Amino acid sequence: MLANADIDNSQALTERQKAVLDAALRLLVEEGDHLTMTAVARRASCSKETLYKWFGDRDGLLTATVQWQASKVRVASVDGKGLDLASLTASLERFASDWLKVISSDTSIALNRVAVGHAGSGKDNLGAVVLENGRFALARRLKPVLEAGRQAGLLEFTDAETAFRTFFGLVARDVQIRLLLGDRLELTEAAIGGDAARATQQFLALHGAKTGPQSL
Amino acid sequence: MLANADIDNSQALTERQKAVLDAALRLLVEEGDHLTMTAVARRASCSKETLYKWFGDRDGLLTATVQWQASKVRVASVDGKGLDLASLTASLERFASDWLKVISSDTSIALNRVAVGHAGSGKDNLGAVVLENGRFALARRLKPVLEAGRQAGLLEFTDAETAFRTFFGLVARDVQIRLLLGDRLELTEAAIGGDAARATQQFLALHGAKTGPQSL
DNA sequence: GCCGAACCGTAACGTACGGTACGGCTTCTG
DNA sequence: CAGAAGCCGTACCGTACGTTACGGTTCGGC
DSSP states (O other), X not given: OOOOOSSGGGGSOOHHHXXXXXXHHHHHHHHGGGXXXXXXXXXXXXXXHHHHHHHSSHHHHHXXXXXXXXXXOXXXXXXXXXXXXXXXXXXXHHXXXXXXXXXXXHHHHHHHHHHHHHHHSOSSOHHHHHHHHTHHHHHHHHHHHHHHHHHTTSBOOSOHHHHHHHHHHHHHTTHHHHHHTTOOOOOXXXXXXXHHHHHHHHHHHHHBOSSSSOOO | OOOXXXXXXXXXXOHHHHHHHHHHHHHHHHHGGXXXXXXXXXXXXXXXXXXXXHHSSHHHHHHHHHHHHHHHOXXXXXXXXXXXXXXXXXXXXXXXXXXXXXXXXXXXXXXHHHHHHHHHSOSSOHHHHHHHHTHHHHHHHHHHHHHHHHHTTSBOOSOHHHHHHHHHHHHHTTHHHHHHTTOOOOOOHHHHHHHHHXXXXXXXXXXXXXXXXXXX
């Protein structure tokens, strides 16, 4: 999985270019993969010539848009200093909550839809970009927390990757695929909080250390 | 969620029409949403005129293709007569294994991709069809098993839907979204079996009855 | 004030593809 | 065997859209 294209190139953009990409992003959310170069140009109040000069072609514009958004949305990194069960639980809930908010946002849904569509006829690697800045970025942030939890004797697992995937499954469940497939799935703030707490408790039930601070 | 369009209309198809839809399906797997009416006609050795007469337009052909495939692929229904822990475990593992096989198949990936793409610009309801014959069909088959397990005192949960979603999350984890986004994820028969067993054990750890047959 | 660069708006080009029309072939029916 | 119906292959039409080209405008540097 390509691991490049993270934050580095998001700084090689003019303010004007960022504004154009924001316009493209808004259009992407509204129209899906239907967006035309003409529409982007009109929305961004720029000429098509400029679009082609800056981004090469349609795929280039799409890729730049996805990377631009990806460089903005990041699941908050939680410091692994939480050594007690309370702070670990809070961290996990925070991760779960953030992730649910991300995958249920209009922007994420639109981006994932276009990336999934393009993954079929593999001209560009939008899917890889989304994956890299989504699920894999999340894993990179969460694993240190899991490891710290294990170091502190609060968690038990053999493989951090497997543990992460279990957590991921408990949090996301069927939410993302249902949203991508067009299911109306109202995720209120309260519902997300509840789901995050439930997923965290389930994860702790599976991987919480039986020995040590099992006082409860 | 529309609950119609299940098996009923898959029988209103000529053998020839089924063959045409199979050709379209194969093309869909190969080309994704790129398939053209001309390509389908050529592959199926039929005229475009026939395609339009039979299926109306491109969306009609796509919908018919998705429904045709959906009418074929069904997760095996397991009889809820298994009253002991062993058969319940076997049933759950069977469900998990079948589901993993389905979502990792080329056909499912292609179908979900096109459905996701179309869910964006909501002209048709491919997403609803896929969802109905996939995730919701699975729930309909699995819930009786869960209920039977609860009746037999083997499982504990308050809401079957929530319990199902937990099981779903433990089984699918990040597999489907990664595959849809183009991640190469080799799922061997052995890996699927292992994942199914792990997910089942995790589910039992969360929802297995503590009282009663907790002898192990 | 003049020049060139960057950019906007728009017109124009080429192509791909959805949809339609039509001629010819096979099969069925009376 | 004649006529009709269904279908194949293909040519054709209209449009949407990616891409290019160009005239006009703004703006920083000399």
